[in-house]
Amino acid sequence: MGIRSRWLLSRAKHPSLAGHPRLAKVLARLVPYYEYGGERFFSSDGAPPDVAERRRTAFDRLAKQLGARAPETIRATEMLAPDVSDLQFTGRYRVPFQYSRFVRQHLKAAAFVTESSGVLLKDLDGNTSYDLTGSYGVNVFGYDFYKECIDAGAARMRALGPVLGAYHPLVTENVRALKSISGLDEVSFHMSGTEAVMQAVRLARYHTGKSYLVRFAGAYHGWWDDVQPGVGTPGKVSDVYTLREMDDRSLEVLRTRHDIACVLVNPLQALHTNCSAPADGTLVTSDRAAGVDRAGYTAWLEKLRDVCDRRSIPLIFDEVFVGFRIAYGGAQEYFRVRADMVTYGKTLGGGLPVGVLCGRSALMKRFRDDRPTDVCFARGTFNSHPYVMGAMHEFLQRTNTPSTRACYEHADRVWNERCSALNARLGAERLPVRVANLSSIWTVWYAKPSRYNWMFQFYLRAQGLALSWVGTGRLIFSHDYTDEDVREVAERFVAAAKTMKEDGWWWHQPSLTNESIRRQVLREMFRAAVTLQTSRWDRTARRASDRAANGGTASRHETDP
Numbered sequence: 227m228g229i230r231s232r233w234l235l236s237r238a239k240h241p242s243l244a245g246h247p248r249l250a251k252v253l254a255r256l257v258p259y260y261e262y263g264g265e266r267f268f269s270s271d272g273a274p275p276d277v278a279e280r281r282r283t284a285f286d287r288l289a290k291q292l293g294a295r296a297p298e299t300i301r302a303t304e305m306l307a308p309d310v311s312d313l314q315f316t317g318r319y320r321v322p323f324q325y326s327r328f329v330r331q332h333l334k335a336a337a338f339v340t341e342s343s344g345v346l347l348k349d350l351d352g353n354t355s356y357d358l359t360g361s362y363g364v365n366v367f368g369y370d371f372y373k374e375c376i377d378a379g380a381a382r383m384r385a386l387g388p389v390l391g392a393y394h395p396l397v398t399e400n401v402r403a404l405k406s407i408s409g410l411d412e413v414s415f416h417m418s419g420t421e422a423v424m425q426a427v428r429l430a431r432y433h434t435g436k437s438y439l440v441r442f443a444g445a446y447h448g449w450w451d452d453v454q455p456g457v458g459t460p461g462k463v464s465d466v467y468t469l470r471e472m473d474d475r476s477l478e479v480l481r482t483r484h485d486i487a488c489v490l491v492n493p494l495q496a497l498h499t500n501c502s503a504p505a506d507g508t509l510v511t512s513d514r515a516a517g518v519d520r521a522g523y524t525a526w527l528e529k530l531r532d533v534c535d536r537r538s539i540p541l542i543f544d545e546v547f548v549g550f551r552i553a554y555g556g557a558q559e560y561f562r563v564r565a566d567m568v569t570y571g572k573t574l575g576g577g578l579p580v581g582v583l584c585g586r587s588a589l590m591k592r593f594r595d596d597r598p599t600d601v602c603f604a605r606g607t608f609n610s611h612p613y614v615m616g617a618m619h620e621f622l623q624r625t626n627t628p629s630t631r632a633c634y635e636h637a638d639r640v641w642n643e644r645c646s647a648l649n650a651r652l653g654a655e656r657l658p659v660r661v662a663n664l665s666s667i668w669t670v671w672y673a674k675p676s677r678y679n680w681m682f683q684f685y686l687r688a689q690g691l692a693l694s695w696v697g698t699g700r701l702i703f704s705h706d707y708t709d710e711d712v713r714e715v716a717e718r719f720v721a722a723a724k725t726m727k728e729d730g731w732w733w734h735q736p737s738l739t740n741e742s743i744r745r746q747v748l749r750e751m752f753r754a755a756v757t758l759q760t761s762r763w764d765r766t767a768r769r770a771s772d773r774a775a776n777g778g779t780a781s782r783h784e785t786d787p
C-alpha cells in the first residue's frame with residue numbers, strides 16, 4: 227500500500243474513538259473499575275454539601291417511589307436476573323459504571339410487562355406507562371396493529387403449520403411487494419437484521435472479489451464482528467475501514483483505493499452523524515449532539531452514490547431501523563437516493579423476527595455459471611418461516627393502503643412539530659434538556675455540562691414513561707400516538723425535568739465544562755489504574771515474603787512436577 231494511500235485513509239478516519247475501533251478496544255481494556263459510593267456518588271462534580279444533600283434526599287425519595295410503584299415487577303426482575311445474562315448486562319450498563327452499583331442497589335430495574343394496549347404498557351403491578359421503547363424500533367404502527375398482523379398471519383398459515391424449506395404461496399406476494407417497495411430485483415429472507423446485513427456484505431465481497439467493508443463511524447449494523455470492529459467484539463477484525471461520514475475525505479478514499487468491496491450506510495446516522503447510538507451508560511458529559519440536516523445528508527448520499535457508481539462499489543443501505551418508518555419506501559425514498567442492496571427487518575415481520583435483503587440480481591446471485599464450485603453459501607433453518615411470512619404479508623397488505631400512505635406523507639412534519647413543541651416548553655421553563663428527532667425516532671440531549679444527566683431516565687420512569695435500557699438515548703414513538711398522547715408525554719417529560727432540576731442534579735458552576743469533566747474522569751481512571759497496580763505489587767510482595775517465611779515450600783510445591 228502506497229504512502230499516499232495510507233495517508234488518505236488515516237485522514238478519512240474519524241478523529242474520535244468511534245473512528246478508531248481498534249484503539250478504542252485497546253483503551254477499553256485499560257480502563258480499571260472504580261466506583262462512587264456514599265458521599266462521592268452525590269458530589270462527583272464537586273457540588274457543595276447542601277446540593278449533595280438535596281440530591282441524596284431526592285435519590286432516597288425516588289428509590290422509594292419507584293420501589294413502591296412496582297414491587298412485584300421489581301421482585302420478579304431480581305429473581306430472574308441471575309439466570310439471564312442479557313438482564314445482567316443491561317442492568318449493569320444503564321448508567322456510567324462509576325455509579326452503576328449504587329444505582330443497582332437502590333433504583334431497581336423493573337423488566338416485566340404483561341399487556342400492551344394502544345400506546346400503553348402494563349407491568350406486573352398493574353401500572354401503565356407510555357411506551358417510548360418502540361420495541362427497539364419494531365413498533366411503527368402500534369402494538370394493536372401487530373397483534374392483528376400476527377393473528378391474521380397465523381390464521382392464514384394454520385393449515386400448513388411450521389413446515390420449513392418449501393414455500394407457502396404468500397411468499398410470492400411478499401416478494402412481489404418487497405421488490406416494488408425497494409425497487410430492486412431479488413429478495414432473500416433471514417432471521418434477523420444482523421443476518422441480512424451479514425449476507426449483504428458477504429455477497430458484495432463475493433462479487434467484487436475485494437475484501438474491505440467501508441462503514442461509517444458510530445453506525446450500528448447488528449452485532450456480528452465485521453460491523454462492530456471496536457469495543458464489544460472480542461476477536462480481531464480486519465477488512466473493515468471505519469471512516470468519517472459526511473466528509474469528502476472518505477469520498478477520496480473510495481475514489482482511490484482498489485480493495486473496497488462495499489459501502490454500508492445506516493441512514494439513522496443522519497440524526498447523530500459519526501456518533502455511536504446514544505446510550506445513558508456512556509452519558510458521562512453533556513456533549514451528546516443530535517439533529518437532522520436532511521438536505522446535507524441527502525447531498526452526502528448523492529455524492530456516495532456517485533463515487534460508488536464511478537468505482538463500481540456496491541452501495542448498501544441498512545434500513546433495518548428506518549425502513550417502513552421514515553417513509554413507505556424507507557431511506558431510499560426519504561433521501562431520494564437509490565442503493566444497490568437494502569436490508570430491512572424489525573417492523574417488516576409484522577411483529578415477528580425477520581431480516582430481509584433486497585438487491586440487484588448481479589449482486590444477489592450466490593453462484594457463478596462458469597465456476598460451479600465457487601459459491602457464496604447462505605442458508606438458515608428458519609428463513610421464510612410460514613408464520614413470519616404470514617405476519618409479513620399482513621403487514622405489507624395493511625401498510626399499502628391510501629390512508630397509511632397518507633400518514634407517511636405527513637409523518638415528518640407531524641413529528642418535527644411535536645419535537646419542536648416540547649423543546650419550546652423546555653426552553654420556556656429554562657430546563658437544560660432538549661430533544662432531537664428523525665421522524666418518530668427521538669433522542670434527548672443536554673444543554674449544560676453535567677455529570678448526572680443519566681439520572682433523568684429514572685425521573686422519566688417515575689412519571690410513567692417506559693424507556694428501553696439505553697434510557698434517554700432513544701425514545702421511539704409509534705405512529706398511533708395521537709396529539710393528546712404526545713401532549714401527555716410532553717407534560718410528564720417537563721415535570722420530570724423540573725423535579726430533577728429542583729433536586730439539584732443539574733447544579734452547575736462555570737468551571738464545570740464538558741472538557742473539565744472529561745479531564746476529571748481521565749484523572750480518576752489513571753489514579754484507579756495506579757491503585758490497582760500498586761495493590762497487585764503488594765500482593766505479589768506479600769506472597770513472596772510468606773514463601774520466604776515458610777522456607778520456600780510453597781514455591782517448591784508450585785514448581786515441582
Ligand SMILES: Cc1ncc(COP(=O)(O)O)c(C=O)c1O
Pocket residue numbers: 362418419420421423446447448449492544545546547548571572580581
Ligand atoms: C440499522 C440496524 N441494522 C441492523 C440491526 C440488527 O438487527 P437485529 O437486532 O434484528 O439483528 C439493527 C438493530 O437495531 C439496526 O438498527
